[in-house]
Amino acid sequence: MGILSFIKGQFIEIIEWLDNTNYTLVYRFPDDDHEIKNGAKLVCRENQAAILINEGQLADVFGPGTHTLSTQNLPILSRLKGWKYGFNSPFKVEIYFVNLRQYVDQKWGTANPVLIRDPEFSVGGRPGRVRIRAFGSYNFKISDPGLFFKEIVGTQGLTTTDSIAEYLKRQLVSKFTIAAGKSDLSVADMAAHYNVLENAVKGDLAEEFGKLGLLLTSFVIENISLPPEIEKALDAAAAQAARGVDNTMAWEGLGVMRDAARNPGAGGASSAGMGMGMGMGMGQMMAQMMGGMAGAMNPQQQFHPQQQQFQQQPQQFQQQQPPADDNSLEAKLRKLKAAFEAELLTEEEYKAKRAKLLEAF
Numbered sequence: 280m281g282i283l284s285f286i287k288g289q290f291i292e293i294i295e296w297l298d299n300t301n302y303t304l305v306y307r308f309p310d311d312d313h314e315i316k317n318g319a320k321l322v323c324r325e326n327q328a329a330i331l332i333n334e335g336q337l338a339d340v341f342g343p344g345t346h347t348l349s350t351q352n353l354p355i356l357s358r359l360k361g362w363k364y365g366f367n368s369p370f371k372v373e374i375y376f377v378n379l380r381q382y383v384d385q386k387w388g389t390a391n392p393v394l395i396r397d398p399e400f401s402v403g404g405r406p407g408r409v410r411i412r413a414f415g416s417y418n419f420k421i422s423d424p425g426l427f428f429k430e431i432v433g434t435q436g437l438t439t440t441d442s443i444a445e446y447l448k449r450q451l452v453s454k455f456t457i458a459a460g461k462s463d464l465s466v467a468d469m470a471a472h473y474n475v476l477e478n479a480v481k482g483d484l485a486e487e488f489g490k491l492g493l494l495l496t497s498f499v500i501e502n503i504s505l506p507p508e509i510e511k512a513l514d515a516a517a518a519q520a521a522r523g524v525d526n527t528m529a530w531e532g533l534g535v536m537r538d539a540a541r542n543p544g545a546g547g548a549s550s551a552g553m554g555m556g557m558g559m560g561m562g563q564m565m566a567q568m569m570g571g572m573a574g575a576m577n578p579q580q581q582f583h584p585q586q587q588q589f590q591q592q593p594q595q596f597q598q599q600q601p602p603a604d605d606n607s608l609e610a611k612l613r614k615l616k617a618a619f620e621a622e623l624l625t626e627e628e629y630k631a632k633r634a635k636l637l638e639a640f
Contacts, residue, residue: 292320294329295322298327302382302439304427304439304440305428307376315370315372320348321346323341328343328421329341329346329375330375330377330424331374333372378421379421382419384416384418385416385417385418385440387417388413393411393413395409395466399465409505409506409509412503415499415502417451417495419495421493421494422489423492424492425492430490431443450484451484454479454484458480462475476500477500481498611636615632615636
């Protein structure tokens with residue numbers, strides 16, 4: 280009786296796999312060099328498939344359900360084994376379970392910047408080019424267990440999501456680069472057309488994944504970014520436009536004067552001279568702009584030089600007038616009030632000095 284129990288224990292009667300991981304694609308059933316009993320039960324749970332391998336050759340593939348291993352449902356294995364009239368004795372075969380569930384939230388991203396053409400960055404008639412980075416996520420599943428086993432497991436030995444992730448990422452990044460280059464979209468417009476790029480990538484990868492027995496169920500672009508220096512320049516241009524400044528030199532001059540005002544002691548006379556120079560240059564540009572606007576509003580001035588000369592005479596006369604006397608009572612009262620408002624004088628001192636000036640007058 281003990282010998283019969285020992286012999287019975289050498290045969291495999293129930294074959295199943297309980298997946299406790301979230302990353303296993305393919306699992307080899309451990310047979311411990313035991314043979315499979317005729318009529319053994321093969322249990323494939325939902326989202327599982329089982330593959331029988333005979334001496335390195337793929338035999339039969341089973342889907343979800345409970346299967347009795349006999350000649351009737353092992354046509355390929357029976358042919359490989361030469362079982363013309365059935366079999367009653369145990370047999371030896373490798374069994375692999377394939378996980379058919381969907382693997383979600385797999386990450387992808389460009390390891391290095393991708394160079395694309397961008398019409399918004401063209402200069403002097405030359406096509407614009409810019410480097411971008413992108414990242415996102417994708418979902419996939421095994422759609423053809425037999426094909427996946429032949430192309431991925433049998434040849435490359437990849438059995439987990441981690442081992443196949445790098446291969447899939449390279450495919451995704453390559454197709455994304457092609458789709459971004461063909462789109463003719465500016466980087467500024469890509470955020471509103473992520474779905475166009477996503478559909479293009481999925482369409483290009485459908486055939487490639489299908490050749491591996493895989494199905495790309497989702498591809499999402501989460502972000503497309505530019506180099507930091509370009510993002511900084513775009514932010515500055517947006518701030519310039521928001522403040523109604525359409526002249527870059529004037530905008531930079533304002534920035535220099537603002538920084539000089541915040542740090543009056545930094546730079547000494549050189550920074551002050553630079554700020555004055557930028558201010559004068561900005562003033563001249565604004566004067567030219569105003570002059571151009573005035574000329575556009577009054578085109579008749581171009582045809583009446585005498586009238587223009589006559590109009591300039593009052594300005595010359597005003598410029599030749601002597602400046603007002605700073606020692607007048609009015610000027611002294613203004614200075615006195617300014618000193619009071621600057622809190623250089625108390626109210627009593629201000630009133631006393633004001634009364635003294637009026638009394639002298």
